[in-house]
Amino acid sequence: SARGAADTGPTVIALANQKGGVAKTTSVASIGAALAELGQRVLLVDLDPQACLTFSLGVDPDTVERSVHDVLTGSAELDDVVVTCEEGVDLVPSAIDLAGAEAMLLPRPGREYVLRSALEGADTAYDVVLLDCSPSLGVLTLNALTAADALIIPMPCEMLSHRGVGQLLDTVADVQKILNRDLEVWGILPTLFDGRSNHAREVLADVGERYDLPVLEPPIPKTVRFAEAPAVGRSILATARTSKGAQAYRDVATGLLARL
Numbered sequence: 437s438a439r440g441a442a443d444t445g446p447t448v449i450a451l452a453n454q455k456g457g458v459a460k461t462t463s464v465a466s467i468g469a470a471l472a473e474l475g476q477r478v479l480l481v482d483l484d485p486q487a488c489l490t491f492s493l494g495v496d497p498d499t500v501e502r503s504v505h506d507v508l509t510g511s512a513e514l515d516d517v518v519v520t521c522e523e524g525v526d527l528v529p530s531a532i533d534l535a536g537a538e539a540m541l542l543p544r545p546g547r548e549y550v551l552r553s554a555l556e557g558a559d560t561a562y563d564v565v566l567l568d569c570s571p572s573l574g575v576l577t578l579n580a581l582t583a584a585d586a587l588i589i590p591m592p593c594e595m596l597s598h599r600g601v602g603q604l605l606d607t608v609a610d611v612q613k614i615l616n617r618d619l620e621v622w623g624i625l626p627t628l629f630d631g632r633s634n635h636a637r638e639v640l641a642d643v644g645e646r647y648d649l650p651v652l653e654p655p656i657p658k659t660v661r662f663a664e665a666p667a668v669g670r671s672i673l674a675t676a677r678t679s680k681g682a683q684a685y686r687d688v689a690t691g692l693l694a695r696l
């Protein structure tokens with residue numbers, strides 16, 4: 437774990453970017469599946485009220501009995517909410533009632549620490565926990581950044597995708613000052629990469645220097661195969677095993693494994 441040798445708990449990694457459509461959810465599902473293939477015990481947490489991760493792993497957010505909402509409001513323990521997915525990963529599902537959790541948490545003291553405490557109190561041993569954030573910098577995302585050892589920022593290789601990253605990094609700096617000194621930014625994960633586009637290659641070459649951040653490798657190629665996966669409740673690692681996209685996520689996961 438990034439928290440040091442004495443800590444035997446999982447490495448907790450948040451994937452956050454307050455912009456929607458940057459492949460946060462796709463990356464959580466795919467990196468999670470890839471780490472499971474590598475023999476890691478993986479827990480995924482869906483922190484988005486839209487529940488796309490939950491749906492894409494074959495769990496119906498409309499009929500799920502207990503969700504991350506119950507964990508955050510204190511009416512369930514994390515272990516009671518976990519479901520095991522075909523993907524070989526465990527999932528803390530989201531459900532539509534999570535939208536109300538922000539307002540519920542607001543007046544509570546220590547509201548940013550609720551997820552962190554829940555993860556620390558979990559009985560099941562995991563090697564890695566991946567947090568799929570909603571497209572906002574609200575209380576749910578602050579909970580993720582407070583619980584995390586590391587942050588990965590998925591970002592498409594297009595100029596407009598940069599907007600908002602400065603604001604995210606300001607929030608990270610605040611979190612590091614006040615809520616979670618140990619939070620490390622592991623870097624930008626370039627997504628939706630079109631290698632034939634000069635523009636995309638220029639953005640990829642420039643983005644690390646612009647934000648003074650590492651850029652994880654390899655970039656994830658843009659491919660239609662990703663569109664098919666969520667509908668059948670499996671990640672691209674199962675629906676298109678040998679595709680370039682699946683292989684890119686396996687390579688990213690192998691790079692992460694060295695740091696767990």
Ligand code: ADP
Pocket residue numbers: 455456457458459460461462463488571627628629656657658659660661662663681
């Ligand atoms: P976010 O969680 O940041 O909102 P998603 O993971 O839901 O983003 O991805 C947004 C859309 O882009 C989805 O329709 C997804 O299937 C698609 N997508 C993600 N990664 C790729 C890719 N590498 N190539 C093509 N489409 C992709």
Ligand code: MG
Pocket residue numbers: 460461462484488489569
């Ligand atoms: Mg998402």
